[in-house]
Amino acid sequence: MPDLFLPTALLPDGWATDVRLRVSDGGDITAVHVGSDARGARSVPGITVPGVPNLHSHAFQRAMAGLTERGSPTGDTFWTWRRRMYAFLDALTPDDVEAVARQLYSESLRHGFTSVGEFHYLRNAPDGTPYVTPHEMGARLLAAASAVGMGMTLLPVVYRTSDFGGAAPTGAQRRFVATVSELLDDVAALEVMATAAGGNARAGMALHSLRAVPPDALAEALSGLDGALARAPIHIHVAEQAREVEACLAWSGARPVDWLLDHAPVDPRWCLVHATHMTPDETARVASSGAVVGLCPTTESNLGDGVFPFPGFAGNGGRWGVGTDSHVSVSPVAELRTLEYGQRLTRQLRNVTVGPVDASTGRALLEGAWAGGAQACGRPVGRIAEGSRADLVALDPEHPALVGREGDAVLDSWIFSGEDTPVRDVMVGGRWVVEEGRTLDQDSNLEAYRRVARRITRPT
Known part of the structure; x- marks a missing residue:
């Protein structure tokens, strides 16, 4: 897969800009370069955290x-x-x-x-x-x-x-x-x-x-x-x-x-x-x-x-x-x-x-x-680092909860500024599973759940 370019990302050592990730076909992060450029990479808009x-x-x-x-x-x-x-x-x-x-x-x-x-x-x-x-x-x-x-x-x-x-x-x-x-x-x-x-x-x-x-x-x-x-x-x-x-x-x-x-x-x-x-x-x-x-x-x-x-x-x-x-x-x-x-x-x-x-x-x-x-x-997750799984969450910096925030203020505002999620894109193991707020097969999964819920749920 092409490299990923993260304009802003939280790495184990702290916040970094212009981060380039290399991800293996198996979904592991194999290289992290800070202060890189976006040429030939897929740019991931927003603020990326594990x-x-x-x-x-x-x-x-x-x-x-x-x-x-x-x-x-x-x-x-x-x-x-x-x-x-x-x-x-x-x-x-x-x-x-x-x-x-x-x-x-x-x-x-x-x-x-x-x-x-x-x-x-x-x-x-x-x-x-x-x-x-x-x-x-x-x-x-x-x-x-x-x-x-x-x-x-x-x-x-x-x-x-x-x-x-x-x-x-x-x-x-x-x-x-x-x-x-x-x-x-x-x-x-x-x-x-x-x-x-x-x-x-x-x-x-x-x-x-x-x-x-x-x-x-x-x-x-x-x-x-x-x-x-x-x-x-x-x-x-x-x-x-x-x-x-x-x-x-x-x-x-x-x-x-x-x-x-x-x-x-x-x-x-x-x-x-x-x-x-x-x-x-x-x-x-x-x-x-x-x-x-x-x-x-x-x-x-x-x-x-x-x-x-x-x-x-x-x-x-x-x-x-x-x-x-x-x-x-x-x-x-x-x-x-x-x-x-x-x-x-x-x-x-x-x-x-x-x-x-x-x-x-x-x-x-x-x-x-x-x-x-x-x-x-028991899995190598929770870090944007070489050897970890490519499990990434991209937050929308234009979401009302995050507008104007930088660094740790992004995390404080994500947690303490309401219920509407600012999560825009999500990657798990090198695979995009949420894009612009929508998950894979979102509508069909919801409809299947509705059929079950209508049949089995009742006040108890």
Whole structure:
């Protein structure tokens, strides 16, 4: 492909002008030259920044966004939301999931996400039996990402029990359950499919939670993954709810994060999703492990989970990224803005996440999301640099939110100046997947989603 010429771009060392990129046919950046010229290159108008990795997604939940916003005489919590989610997913077929995922990933690309960590636990048919091809649902998610051009780390989920102490799965959880051996077979099959898609996809593994993965299954899964895909990403939900912490203490005498760190080899390949309810000691231990914490601020706000102890974690050098989780938002800047505003509200201060320095909050937020998301997804993304994937987002400098902005003020204004996206063009792995605000097959993907939504959505 021809070289790319970027009039203004954010590189690892800072803002640069007249940047020329060479991109391989496989979608990797092979050379970066600053102060170059545009001769023979394709010029990319606007301000170019790295695409943002979305480290935590349950794609099917996009179709139920907005359908659980009803109060209850006894109070509404994460646990009542979960019951409604279980009822909703009974209607979903593989065709439905693929259509929902295509629309979700298409919307996400238009807002600046260029890769996704898909935490995939909707495995079985509605009666709990495997599909003829057991990894059918995972294959549909890979197909959806490939069709619209979204990078993917697909994370099939180990799910064995309904609560601490080995409680049997409930009937509502029958679509999630498989043996560890079956799950590892899924991982192996999906890694073959992902590899065939080139550098835009890979597989890893997720452990649903300590509630759903008892110690013997945890050990078996980790051993099996190391034998099949050494150094693959490992994700787990942990300490999202105070009730989970209390139940873990009753079961083991330890809090969830402490128990995990004491019984699993948590290291930089791990992503601890949410980790909302931690003590200062747990916070410091996670930071020192090198693991990434996956923050999902709009979902955590929607579910009333709580507020992550960000200053203590960041102060210990903790690594973090953001995900959209239940997809009440599909925008990286909405996640980052909600993260910052939650910290402001609890501490009654401004510009909390940047720390006590004279620096851009927007830049600090995006740099955290780029680095942590790339690590959690196990892919070379989040940087415009040699050896990274060519995942680029071109922002429109004439958009009302960005007019007259330069340097880090562009990033601050992108995050803190409203909802209308200034993203104009997006490249993923060397392929243009958004041009002038439109995604690949945008109209047909939307119509397929509409057909599914009309059939399955209803107030719950």
